[in-house]
Amino acid sequence: xxxxxxxxAERLSALGVGKTAxxxxxxxxxxxxxxxxAGGIYLTAGLGQWSPSFTPMGKVVRLSLAYIxxxxxxxxxxxxxxxxxxxxxxxxxxxxxxxxxxSAGVATAAHPLVAWGIAPQAREVFCNPFFLxxxxxxxxxxGTMYVVARSIWPPVALHWFTIVNxxxxxxxxxxxxQS
Numbered sequence: 269x270x271x272x273x274x275x276x277a278e279r280l281s282a283l284g285v286g287k288t289a290x291x292x293x294x295x296x297x298x299x300x301x302x303x304x305x306a307g308g309i310y311l312t313a314g315l316g317q318w319s320p321s322f323t324p325m326g327k328v329v330r331l332s333l334a335y336i337x338x339x340x341x342x343x344x345x346x347x348x349x350x351x352x353x354x355x356x357x358x359x360x361x362x363x364x365x366x367x368x369x370x371s372a373g374v375a376t377a378a379h380p381l382v383a384w385g386i387a388p389q390a391r392e393v394f395c396n397p398f399f400l401x402x403x404x405x406x407x408x409x410x411g412t413m414y415v416v417a418r419s420i421w422p423p424v425a426l427h428w429f430t431i432v433n434x435x436x437x438x439x440x441x442x443x444x445x446q447s
Contacts, residue, residue: 278353278354278355279349279350279353279354281354281418282349282354282414282418282419282420283349283419283420284419285417285419285421286417286418286419287416287417287418287419288418288419288421288422291416291417294416295413295416295417295422298409298412298413298416298426299409299413299422299425299426299429301409302405302406302409302426302430303433305405306402306405306406306430307438309401309402309405310398310402310434310438311438313398315393315396315398315399316434316438316440317438317439318437318438318439319437319438319439320436320437321436321437321439322436328436331435331442332432332436335428335431335432335435336424338444339427339431340424340425340427340428341424343375344410344414344420344423344424344427345420346375347371347372347374347375347378347410347411348371348410348411348414348420348423349414349420351367351370351371351374352364352367352368352411352414352415353367354418356415357415357418360415364415367411368407368408368411368412368415369408371407371411372404372405372406372407372408372410372411373404373407375403375404375406375407376400376403376404376407379394379395379399379400379403380394380395380400382394383395387443387444389443390443390444393441393443406426406427406430409426410423410426410427411423413426
């Protein structure tokens with residue numbers, strides 16, 4: 269029991285803002301680099317197209333708010349907060365790189381498992397190798413942002429921004445929260 273409480277106690281600081289304010293320029297550069305890479309892969313692989321859609325506005329607002337909780341917050345808590353230990357914040361070495369790679373790999377592997385287990389409507393998307401490459405890159409960038417910021421909130425913001433852009437600017441399918 270003591271080990272479990274220590275596990276969570278050392279992660280509690282990541283629920284605050286950490287060093288987000290003092291490292292905003294690095295976080296912005298990471299988010300921009302991810303956006304360029306992911307957008308390029310998405311468009312060149314033919315996964316979707318530029319197709320802004322903000323109607324009906326009530327649905328856009330509802331879905332955008334829902335996406336803050338799931339997938340953004342829930343997945344970042346599972347894949348970054350739980351899998352990347354705070355001790356990796358002190359020195360960006362091989363242990364930190366390993367933790368980030370592990371977290372990105374587990375998050376990527378989870379998508380086809382979810383599609384085959386509980387969300388068959390997501391199979392076509394969640395099993396696409398180009399989509400999975402984007403998910404892996406999102407994991408790498410979110411993991412790096414988590415370590416740089418020492419906070420879960422920059423990765424949550426990038427994850428949320430990615431989903432909202434995918435759904436409402438790049439013709440991403442509404443796989444969940446359809447009503």
